[in-house]
Amino acid sequence: MTTTDSAFPGPVDYLDQRTGLGSAIKTFARKIFPDHWSFLLGEIALYSFVVILISGVFLTMFFVPSMNETVYHGAWASMQGVTMSEAFKSTLDLSFEVRGGLLMRQIHHWAALIFMAAIVTHMMRVFFTGAFRKPREVNWVVGFVLMILGLAAGFSGYSLPDDVLSGNGLRITDGVVLSLPIIGSYLSYFIFGGQFPGTQLIPRLFTVHVLLVPGLILALIGLHLFFVVLHKHTQYPGSGRTDKNVVGFPLFPIYVAKAGGFFFIVFGVIALMAALFTINPVWNYGPFDPSLVSAGAQPDWYMLFLEGALRLTPGQLEVVVAGFTIPLNVIIPAMVVPGILFTALAAYPFIEAYATGDKREHHVLDRPRNVPVRTSFGVALLTAFMILILAGSNDIIATQFQLSINDITSVFRVLLFVGPVFAFWITKRTCLALQRKDRELVLHGHETGSIVRFASGEYIEVHTPLNEHERWLRVSYEAHRPIEIAPAEDSRGVIRQGYRRDRLRQRVSQLFYEDRVEPVTPTELAAAQSHGAHDAIAPPREDLDHVESQPVGGGQHFVAPISQVTPDERNL
């Protein structure tokens, strides 16, 4: 093979002969991705993770993961002569003696907070739009594991500087671990290498934080994005978009520029935050000492829900059975409640598929209003999460608003049960109302505000019918119905095998889809428009093709596929 007759210049030719690069370029360079601001949330998670890696590598060069004691004689005056661990001292040195070190520390911490926030909002986007439906259930699970790993990364990093705050965080962790029946004290020894606090934890945590967790996250991000490419990204509903196509812009050059640029924007914003806002000023807290604690201390935001759950559970739940202590006042908030919240989240795609009985692939996203029970369930879960976060700040709320902490706690105890139920109810009502409003709009068009008077003396408001694109957005969804099952008895009156199982499934399905609003059908629209003598119809708002601009009434034109001329080399 010579290079003279090849389309590839020398170096590319060299690589292609060894890697088959050419085929990859051909396949991927012009791949189509749909565009929407909410798809950026996953990208923010990805980019803030890259920022975490970059700043983290910088920090590892100077951080000393050791609990050996040393005496401080550095630049920070107020800590002169204080005995502290080498981990804490190296954190002070990173902040005050390594030039740009404080910036890197703050970038790393802000990026971690943004990473978690992006993961959670990205997950909400995927949830509320139904992007987790077939074939993406597996990727939902991968994403879910990434979220848990994100928590682990944040927690292990938070504990490394060995300051008073992080030490107390570990103390609480130890208390939670100890609460586990039978294995509690052994697990505590496992974690701390003996009694709390020990001398092993920080070096071990360091390995977990810089090697184990990021390695797993990296591998799973790889898998996550592989699935995104394999499945091709979902798209929002709209004209021309179906479950069988993907409409958007090519990877090269549009997304190379947009997504590449967006990386720099995310990094830039994080750098700005690190420049302007101090985060985790450990030099004010001082080194860890088991007898010190500060009031109003808060963990990072993504841990607050656990803190809140611990605060809300009344102590009476601790019991002693046959001489063994079972601290349910810790086990329930620290393990059972998050266990339920997380299992419900991880399993949701499978639960919904079970209720829907739908085996098709879905690539067009749902508008949240069109799946009222899912949306309400998500809002209820978020409400519980928010209440726990607020409960985790109850002391701050108390001091800010001059309220009694006991009262606030009691209110939150009630709210935790009432809030999600109320949120579910109100969200479901709202979704159904929005769907009805959509129907109304499709059937009667936009209000124009102009009133006309008929010869008969009757006044009516002129309505403009929706154009076909506006209409399609509102009628293209599918209102699932509860699944139907075969009757309990066969023709000879014998109870059918598996009936009970089917019946259960039907019940679940009814829970989901009993209340629903069906999309407008052409027949309904035709009917509305023909007997809608009191709805004077103005011409459509946008210039549509000839069929649409005819007087509306018969509705027959919906049958004929409208020919679309596409001057811009796009398929129909």
Place this chain on the structure above:
Amino acid sequence: MSAHDSTPHDSGKDVVVHTPDGLPDRFSNPGHPEHHLRRSDQDPRANKRAELQVVGLFLISVIGTIGFLVAYFTVTPAGTPSSIRNSNLLLGLGMFFGLMGIGLAAVHWAKSLMNDHEKSEERHELRSPEPVRVQAVDVIKEGVADSAIGRRGVLKGAMISALALFPLSIVVPLIGNVGGNWNVSTLKHTMWKKGTRLTIDPTGRPVKASDLTIGSVFHIIPEGLDTTAQPLEEKAKAIVLLIRLDPRDLKIAPDRVGWSYDGIIAYSKICTHVGCPVALYEQQTHHLLCPCHQSTFDVADGAKVVFGPAKRPLPQLPITVDSEGYLVAQSDFHEPVGPSFWERLK
């Protein structure tokens, strides 16, 4: 690309069921909306302006990075809060402009200058076609036949045992070593014993009863803490709060008579919830508050829980005075301190 462009969009290919009045059951997809041209597509001047803006943004980035380097070499942090803040601010701003310039330039370029015609690509079902599935099954069957594993139960069993057991050679030493000496019974005891003096945390100065006025609180560690093998571990269990009340306010349980000294009473400082140091004392109410989850203990009444997620009172350290008048412990605590665990009462 050509493949995409000739793909017919399949809207309306869904089953069109006609209702009696001749209308379909559902609306059909109207196809892609029309493409709108941007200013920069129509007006060469707007196009040129956008290009200049992109160039300008890249230049801002270059200036930002140069600014970062200047700040790095000229602004020396000198250990004072303000010098460190300044250095951090200037470096951060330089970095911000260096990054943001590139980011905005790229996005602006994509939005205003690159071809913005939407394109469409076909999706394919992920499921492998049935013939491929059949072949896959055949391939596996062939492999199983080649391996001859099907007929050899003992071999299968031996293989599974070997594979299941070998991780033990990694896991056992790991677990064996990682927990230190695994002597969890040390959780139940502290270094307090008969005659150990109560000393001030952190100076280690012994305390006399006369040092405490009514209402005062001392943070206490046992004498000799610094010379123990593991001071932090001992301290994490042994810290005590020493409080003096008016003896008339103190309710003393019958089994604790003689544990306090003239209104001076000592409690473990470790919260019985999940172990934070209990630190906030309110003189009027005699309440001790744990700042972590707000468990509240009544010092006057055996440190019983009056509110919050803790269940048990703070353990009390029996104290007295020695011959020189220093406060000393009568013994260790009579129960394990700190958070609850399974075998704490065994």
